Amino acid sequence: MAKFMAEKGISLLKLAEERAELKKELEEEKRKLKQSLIPYIPNGCISNILLRLPLESLQRTRFVCKMWYKIINSRNFIDVHLRSSESVIIFLVPAIKGAFFHYDNSVLQTNLDAFSVESKLFQLQSVPFLGRSLLDQSSLFCMKFMEIRGGKIKMGDYKTTCLGNIRASCYGLIILDNVMKKGGLIVMNPVTRELSRLPLGTLYPPNDESYGLAYCQNIGKFKLVHLFRDEMQFIGCEILILGDNSWKMVDGPGFGLLGWFGYDPIFAIGAIHWVPHIDHSDYIVSMAVDDDKFRVIQLPKSCRTCDRIVEIGGNLGFVVHDEVNQTDVWILRDLDGEGWTKKFSIGEGYLGDMTPLYFSRISCEIIFKDKDGQLYAYDCGLHLMRKVEMKQVGFPADGWFLPHVNSLISWRMPVDDDSVQNILSL
Secondary structure (H helix, E strand, O other), X not given: OHHXXXXXXXXXXXXXXXXHHHHHHHHHHHHHHHHHHOOOOOHHHHHHHHHOXXXXXXXXXXXXXXXXXXXXXXXXXXXXXXXXXXXXXXXXXXXXOOOOOOOOHHHHOOOXXXXXXXXXXXXXXXXXXXXXXXXXXXXXXXXXXXXXXXXEEEEEEEEEEEOOOEEXXXXXXXXXXXXXXXXXXXXXXXXXXXXXXXXXXXXXXXXXXXXXXXXXXXXXXXXXEEEEEOOOOOEEEEEEEEOEOOOEEEOOOOOOOOOOOOOOOEEEOOEEEEOOOOOOEEEEEEEEOOOOEEEEEEEEEEEOOOOEEEEEOOEEEEXXXXXXXXXXXXXXXXXXXXXXXXXXXXXXXXXXXXXXXEEEOOOOEEEEEOOOOOEEEEEOOOOEEEEOEOOOOOOOOOOOEEEEEOOOOOOOOOOOHHHXXXXXXX
């Protein structure tokens, strides 16, 4: 009897083990079946979807999973994102309302959790210290951007504050004044918020100096060019390759070639270009970033107060108002090529008081501003000028804005040659 009960117990135990194993197999089959019902999405499709996200969403999305983080931070994704990014205007507005500008409330709202350039740079925290704040809130600026597409303005917010002014911009990088270290500079990508303090260069008042940022394809790095006028009215020049620890002095432009530094320089066709005078400039001063040599390029017509050089599809454009109610657009494709060629004329009546600001890369429009601050967009393909809907949103004053492109570029990473060629194609 005991033997029978023992054999029966063994049989029941074996049966329980078999049932447990069967249950495990069924659960595994259900799991595999469930996974098979989820469609496989190739990485290329995921990248295509991520490219269409707005900047703020894209920054959050990179932390969803390891795969997405790897895609968004890959060089290929960064290059494609750069090629598909529209031109914008980057500018600063005071964090405290009522000074310098007039905007609607939505533009001037400042988030309490805004990213602080100075706090990040010096690992400070904006908390009271001995009854005072480490950062003077009355001196803070909010970093914004403005995109014009389809005749309408889209305002954007980097949710970033800073104390210094924006001095230069190129391929998504900006140069900021480092006011917490007099005369210093900061390089930053406002989208990724990656930033670094640059080594101290020659100190000069802002009215007697000019900064130009450019990408040098030969070395695959960004160059920052600093011009400054000394007490003898000679113009010195120093160059910093981003990532290096010191500036390099080079020969500046000839004596008397540059009368003032009021116009921001333009980077195009592998060189940085300056308009030398407030009015009646018959030439521009250019420095090729490959060899750091300066040259004088004659303009097809004299450049007056409301005329400008602008980057147009990677080429150097010259937008000049004619005397017969006509505005001509000239193109220079190469420093040593055939010279200026007239691309087209804008015959929209009198445009003499309208200043060209920049060229939008994707929509192929030249953005103008009249003396009252109203913006206009000229479609270079349709040859049509239209007034931009501004909806009581004021435009930054002169000197407080720069043409820009929102990208994920880092000064530590070389820009892909195909991306550069796409940017430079008209």
